[in-house]
Amino acid sequence: MENNWSQSYSLRKAKDKIFLAAVSLAALFAVLPLIALLLFVVFKGAGSLNWQFFVNLPRPVGEAGGGMANAIVGTMAIVGLASMFSLPIGIFGGLWLAEWGKGKRGFFIRYAVDVMSGFPTIIFGIFSYMLLVLTLKRFSALAGGFALGLIMIPYITKTTEEMIKMVPRTLKESALALGVPEWKVMLSVVLRTAWNGIFTGVMLAVARAAGETAPLLFTAFNNNYWNFRLDQPTASMTVQIYNYAISPFSEWNNLAWAGSMVLVGLILFVTVTVRKYSKRINYG
Amino acid sequence: MSIIKRNKGDVWFKTTALLLAASIPFIFLLLFLLLIWQSRLSLRTFGIGFIFNSGWDPVRDQYGALPFIYGTFVSSILALIIAVPLGLGCAIYLAEVSQSRFKEWLATMVDLLAAIPSVVYGLWGLAVITPIFGLSMMSAGVLLAIMILPTITSVSREVLQAVPLSLRESARALGATKWETIKLSVLPPAASGIIGSTILGLGRAVGETMAVTMVIGNRPEISGSLMAPAYSLSAVLANEFAEASSNMNFSVMVEIALILLAFTVLINGVAKLLVWKIIGHNRIH
Numbered sequence: 001m002e003n004n005w006s007q008s009y010s011l012r013k014a015k016d017k018i019f020l021a022a023v024s025l026a027a028l029f030a031v032l033p034l035i036a037l038l039l040f041v042v043f044k045g046a047g048s049l050n051w052q053f054f055v056n057l058p059r060p061v062g063e064a065g066g067g068m069a070n071a072i073v074g075t076m077a078i079v080g081l082a083s084m085f086s087l088p089i090g091i092f093g094g095l096w097l098a099e100w101g102k103g104k105r106g107f108f109i110r111y112a113v114d115v116m117s118g119f120p121t122i123i124f125g126i127f128s129y130m131l132l133v134l135t136l137k138r139f140s141a142l143a144g145g146f147a148l149g150l151i152m153i154p155y156i157t158k159t160t161e162e163m164i165k166m167v168p169r170t171l172k173e174s175a176l177a178l179g180v181p182e183w184k185v186m187l188s189v190v191l192r193t194a195w196n197g198i199f200t201g202v203m204l205a206v207a208r209a210a211g212e213t214a215p216l217l218f219t220a221f222n223n224n225y226w227n228f229r230l231d232q233p234t235a236s237m238t239v240q241i242y243n244y245a246i247s248p249f250s251e252w253n254n255l256a257w258a259g260s261m262v263l264v265g266l267i268l269f270v271t272v273t274v275r276k277y278s279k280r281i282n283y284g
Numbered sequence: 285m286s287i288i289k290r291n292k293g294d295v296w297f298k299t300t301a302l303l304l305a306a307s308i309p310f311i312f313l314l315l316f317l318l319l320i321w322q323s324r325l326s327l328r329t330f331g332i333g334f335i336f337n338s339g340w341d342p343v344r345d346q347y348g349a350l351p352f353i354y355g356t357f358v359s360s361i362l363a364l365i366i367a368v369p370l371g372l373g374c375a376i377y378l379a380e381v382s383q384s385r386f387k388e389w390l391a392t393m394v395d396l397l398a399a400i401p402s403v404v405y406g407l408w409g410l411a412v413i414t415p416i417f418g419l420s421m422m423s424a425g426v427l428l429a430i431m432i433l434p435t436i437t438s439v440s441r442e443v444l445q446a447v448p449l450s451l452r453e454s455a456r457a458l459g460a461t462k463w464e465t466i467k468l469s470v471l472p473p474a475a476s477g478i479i480g481s482t483i484l485g486l487g488r489a490v491g492e493t494m495a496v497t498m499v500i501g502n503r504p505e506i507s508g509s510l511m512a513p514a515y516s517l518s519a520v521l522a523n524e525f526a527e528a529s530s531n532m533n534f535s536v537m538v539e540i541a542l543i544l545l546a547f548t549v550l551i552n553g554v555a556k557l558l559v560w561k562i563i564g565h566n567r568i569h
Contacts, residue, residue, distance in 0.1 A: 029370050112312040118491075
């Protein structure tokens with residue numbers, strides 16, 4: 001270690017100043033891309049966003065007034081399916097881990113959840129493709145929902161486990177002491193107490209799933225028309241944004257910006273609201 | 285005879301919960317087995333040489349994963365070179381320097397960066413970054429740097445905050461400046477966690493798909509120049525997985541997925557061990 005204390009005071013002072021300036025600058029640079037990104041999304045998106053975007057189907061190049069109505073509905077359908085699949089597994093899995101998961105089995109399950117949360121999301125798309133698309137022999141909202149559900153499961157499980165561990169023991173014990181069966185205590189005391197926290201976790205998982213593109217590329221695929229059948233290829237906002245973004249036509253690029261604005265607005269709204277709300281959670 | 289009668293509802297409830305919980309490792313195993321099973325043709329034909337072979341021509345049944353592995357790692361390391369100084373600086377600013385209200389706002393902004401969909405980063409990259417660097421390795425590296433900045437910043441910040449206050453106070457009491465305090469008594473105990481946050485960022489970068497696919501240029505060649513188009517493991521999956529023309533082609537794509545998965549699992553495992561030592565389990569998502 002170099003000998004700091006023999007340096008002159010003014011030199012040490014100067015080094016300190018340089019350090020402070022450097023970290024402040026780093027902080028500024030770290031937040032700059034976000035501001036730039038938001039500005040781009042807002043200005044480019046607002047320029048091409050109109051009511052037609054929300055009610056019309058995609059149109060060929062050259063025809064004005066194309067929209068993403070089917071993709072908006074498609075994203076809702078796929079994320080809805082994903083929630084139906086991942087909520088029971090995530091919530092009851094998290095409950096089991098928090099209440100009975102101290103042993104070897106708990107360690108094993110927790111380990112799987114943890115490793116899965118770090119998987120590249122495209123892997124879930126490939127898994128769903130091999131499991132559902134190859135067997136059903138077509139792309140479908142179901143396969144897309146399955147892939148997104150797999151992404152949501154680790155988030156929901158982790159949050160549920162943490163939230164349930166925060167429920168005071170005394171609350172549970174007093175219910176048990178009154179002779180209430182354990183399963184009823186779990187459902188109407190433990191889960192209900194932890195519900196606000198679990199809900200925020202679920203909403204964050206939903207927001208994340210709605211923003212995913214890679215797992216949908218070869219599961220839900222895409223569709224330029226209305227589709228209300230879950231076993232058919234289904235459009236989603238993210239895949240539509242992707243296709244429009246890499247196309248050479250500027251009017252399609254503009255639609256990609258409009259779609260991004262809607263999607264980012266929605267995701268940031270959910271994230272910010274949930275964060276505000278979750279700060280107020282306490283079990284006192 | 286037992287005095288306590290087992291409640292039937294309890295048994296049912298606990299069993300259901302266990303089955304649902306156990307379905308997670310079950311899915312996990314199924315995923316691995318299915319990947320290995322579907323890539324068996326490629327694994328058997330090319331063996332370990334697949335990783336070191338750089339020829340890629342699906343039409344002539346020539347397959348080698350090296351260009352993709354190269355692209356994935358060079359772009360990710362480029363991202364680390366840019367993001368680590370910025371992220372660490374930002375974390376130090378947030379944890380050690382700033383006292384103002386601006387700090388809360390900044391921390392929230394950085395966290396929000398993580399919530400923005402990958403495809404929107406890609407779209408933005410096409411508008412802002414590729415006009416400067418072209419469709420190239422460099423563009424992918426810069427865009428990845430922006431995307432992993434929140435991970436490195438927030439994990440490093442938590443690690444720094446876990447360093448006991450008394451260490452800082454003793455250095456300050458001896459007359460150390462802020463910089464000396466951080467250098468001598470905050471960074472050394474936090475070092476392994478900061479390295480962990482860096483590796484965690486690497487894991488994110490390696491697995492990132494859409495944004496990279498959109499700006500890296502998608503050319504399966506190994507070029508010495510960072511300004512040349514390249515390809516990555518995740519990008520080739522996004523572009524070519526569903527278009528596999530033969531059984532062998534499909535099997536090769538699945539093996540690429542397997543390689544990608546192996547890399548990320550390995551990297552994340554190492555990172556979490558380093559970070560957990562300092563801030564405990566269950567804190568990082």
